[in-house]
Amino acid sequence: MAHTDTGGTHRAKPTAIRALRREVPSTVALLAAEEDFAAMRGYASFGFADHARYLRAMEGLLRALSSQGVHTTVALFDPVAYQEYCAHTRLDPDTPKSRSRYTAEVASTGATLVYEGQPLDQLLPRLITVAEERATWEYASAVLARAGGCGGPGGCGGGTAHAAFDRAAAALFAVLDAAGPGLHHLVCSVPVDGTPLAAVVHATAREGLPPRLAEPGALVFRTVLACGIATQSPGGVVLRTSLPGAPDTLRGWALRDGWLRPLTEAEVFTAYCTDARTGEPIPPEHGVEYRAGLPLPRPEDETG
Numbered sequence: 001m002a003h004t005d006t007g008g009t010h011r012a013k014p015t016a017i018r019a020l021r022r023e024v025p026s027t028v029a030l031l032a033a034e035e036d037f038a039a040m041r042g043y044a045s046f047g048f049a050d051h052a053r054y055l056r057a058m059e060g061l062l063r064a065l066s067s068q069g070v071h072t073t074v075a076l077f078d079p080v081a082y083q084e085y086c087a088h089t090r091l092d093p094d095t096p097k098s099r100s101r102y103t104a105e106v107a108s109t110g111a112t113l114v115y116e117g118q119p120l121d122q123l124l125p126r127l128i129t130v131a132e133e134r135a136t137w138e139y140a141s142a143v144l145a146r147a148g149g150c151g152g153p154g155g156c157g158g159g160t161a162h163a164a165f166d167r168a169a170a171a172l173f174a175v176l177d178a179a180g181p182g183l184h185h186l187v188c189s190v191p192v193d194g195t196p197l198a199a200v201v202h203a204t205a206r207e208g209l210p211p212r213l214a215e216p217g218a219l220v221f222r223t224v225l226a227c228g229i230a231t232q233s234p235g236g237v238v239l240r241t242s243l244p245g246a247p248d249t250l251r252g253w254a255l256r257d258g259w260l261r262p263l264t265e266a267e268v269f270t271a272y273c274t275d276a277r278t279g280e281p282i283p284p285e286h287g288v289e290y291r292a293g294l295p296l297p298r299p300e301d302e303t304g
Helices: 016-021 034-040 051-067 079-089 096-109 120-148 159-179 217-231 265-272 299-303
Strands: 003-006 009-012 026-030 072-076 112-114 182-192 195-205 236-242 248-256 259-262 288-290
Touching (some): 026 051, 026 096, 026 120, 034 051, 034 079, 112 120, 120 159, 120 195, 120 217, 159 195, 159 217, 159 259, 182 217, 195 217, 236 265, 248 265
Antiparallel strands (some): 003 009, 072 112, 182 236
16 A cells, blocks of 8 residues: 655555556446346356345445446346357356456447446336347347348448438438427337337427437437338337427327328327227327327428
8 A cells, every 4th residue: 555654644545556446447237137136046156145135235336336436337137148158158157257257248239328326226227228229229220231231320321221221210300390399209110020129219309400319219210110111011100299388299100101101180099099919999198189190291202
């Protein structure tokens, strides 16, 4: 430990290693689900027996790292992916070192969030959403790659995929332009090869200004919609708009022939008030107006 001698008084100061520790980022991988936690209990080196206590301990660890000034990201620990990782890398899965290596891998390739002191009951739902968004984007990107090449997180390039992605982006902004000012919540649903894909994006639009879209939701939304366009799959977009002092409005569009066709008011009401799994009617939401989708100009019509 380093010391200084001032007036004969020795003062202990943090060592260089302790000081540098604050400049080394950390990643904590969490077992969010009870069944994932149960799967890890099969390893003798995993020292937790109760999921609730485990989560409290992990939250304590996160707070301790934060109090030390350590930049910390949080990821989900997937026991199935971990087992596959250990098999591929020929690591013994029943060791802390292997779990640490897997966590580092997740940090570099998977979905993560920066820990900013939020409690776990707020952090975990957001982390799960981010992981689901990434999984959806990866699957949809693979579909687009098969449809004609996909360039990566910034967009798709080449053939059908490139055209579909550009068209999806045009459709998203056409919806927001038609909807006008407000807080907008959009959901895109497309079944591809028997797999239902869904993406959500939030946008804020003010009069005279371009809409502000939340990322990475906007990227996932465009990619899912592009999948429907490229594969000519049925699908749709629903929009919820909120304005101060007014009831929320719900609108909808169906994906047809590579573009979004507005649904009638009756179709929107039926879509929102029918259980997708059972087909049974659902009571309409109180204080919400169901309206027809707005016509959206096709890009080829605007360019002549």
